[in-house]
C-alpha cells in the first residue's frame with residue numbers, strides 16, 4: 270500500500286525543461302491549483318514564461334538544482350536529455366518521477382534497444398556502431414538503413430538514411446564518430462503510439478492507441494482512434510496497449526511514458542520510448558476526460574490517476590515553423606473559424622523550419638469528416654507546400 274502522503278495544492282512542483290510539453294504541464298498544474306518552478310536555460314522558453322518561477326540555468330547548475338530541491342515537493346521532466354545525474358541528485362532530497370534509471374535507459378538508443386530486447390519486446394534489426402569497422406559490409410541485408418546517433422537525437426535530427434557501407438561511413442564521420450545504432454530501414458504499414466501513466470502503486474491508465482504519420486522524421490498528424498487490424502487474431506491497438514503496459518511494468522516506471530511502435534508486415538515493433546509526455550498524446554487535451562499533463566501532475570503528487578477515456582474522435586495536426594514563411598503569420602482566421610477546431614500555439618520566440626510551434630485538433634463524432642476538416646485546414650495553413 271502507498272503510505273506516502275499526497276501532495277496537495279498550492280504546493281510547488283518542479284519541471285525540468287521549458288518547451289511546449291513543460292508549458293502544457295504548467296497549464297495543467299495551475300488549473301489544479303499548484304505552483305510550478307521551471308528550470309530551462311532559455312530565457313524565452315514557452316513554459317518559463319508562464320511558470321511561477323523560472324530558473325534560467327543549465328540542467329546541471331548546482332545552485333539552480335539546490336533551489337529546485339528545496340522549494341519543490343515533487344519534480345518531473347519534459348526534456349529527455351536532462352542529465353541522469355541531475356535527477357539522481359534531486360532524488361536525494363525530493364520526489365522525482367520518472368526515476369533517473371528509467372530516463373537513462375530512454376535517452377540512450379543502445380541501452381533502450383538492449384532493454385527492449387531483454388524484456389522480450391520486438392524491435393527493428395540493428396547493429397551498434399562505435400567504430401567505422403562496426404559498419405556492416407554492403408552484402409548485409411541491413412541496407413538500406415538509418416544511422417541514428419545514440420544520444421541527443423530528436424525529431425529526426427541525428428539521423429541519416431544510408432544505402433551502403435560507404436554512405437554509412439560518410440554519415441558516421443558526419444556524426445563525428447559518436448556512438449550510433451544502424452537500423453534496418455523498414456517498409457512500414459503505419460505507425461502507432463501509446464501514452465500511459467503508471468503511478469507509484471503500479472496502477473496504469475493508458476490513453477487509446479494513436480495512429481501517427483510523420484513528415485521528414487517529424488510527427489505530422491495523429492488520428493484517434495487508430496485504424497485497427499488483426500494479426501494472429503489479436504487487434505493491433507490492443508496489442509500495442511499490452512506491450513506498452515508490459516514495458517512500463519518491466520521498467521518499474523513511475524510517470525507518463527510514450528511508446529512509439531512500427532507496424533511492419535502486420536507485426537508490431539517497438540520503435541522508441543519517451544520518459545515523459547509525448548507529442549502524439551496532445552490529442553488528450555481536447556479529446557480525453559483527463560489529459561496527459563494532468564496525469565503527469567497526478568503521478569508526481571501521488572493523486573490517483575484520472576480517467577483516460579476518449580470522449581470524442583480526434584485528429585491532431587502539428588504546426589512547424591516552416592509555415593511562417595518570411596516571418597509572416599499564417600492565416601489563422603481560416604483555422605479559427607472552424608467551431609470543431611482547437612488551436613494551441615506555444616508562443617515560441619522565433620519560428621524556424623522544423624521547429625514545433627503549435628498544433629491544432631479537430632474533434633467530432635464522424636472520423637472521416639474531422640479528418641477531411643483537419644486536412645483542409647492543414648493545407649490552408651500551408652503545411653507541406
Ligand code: ADP
Pocket residue numbers: 393415417422423424425426452453454455456457460483486487529540541
Ligand atoms: P526521433 O527520436 O527523431 O523521433 P525516430 O527513431 O522515432 O526518431 O524516427 C523518426 C521517424 O522516422 C519514425 O517515426 C519513422 O517514421 C521514421 N523511421 C525511423 N526509423 C525507421 C526505420 N527503421 N524504418 C522506417 N522508418 C523509420
Ligand code: MG
Pocket residue numbers: 529541
Ligand atoms: Mg520518434
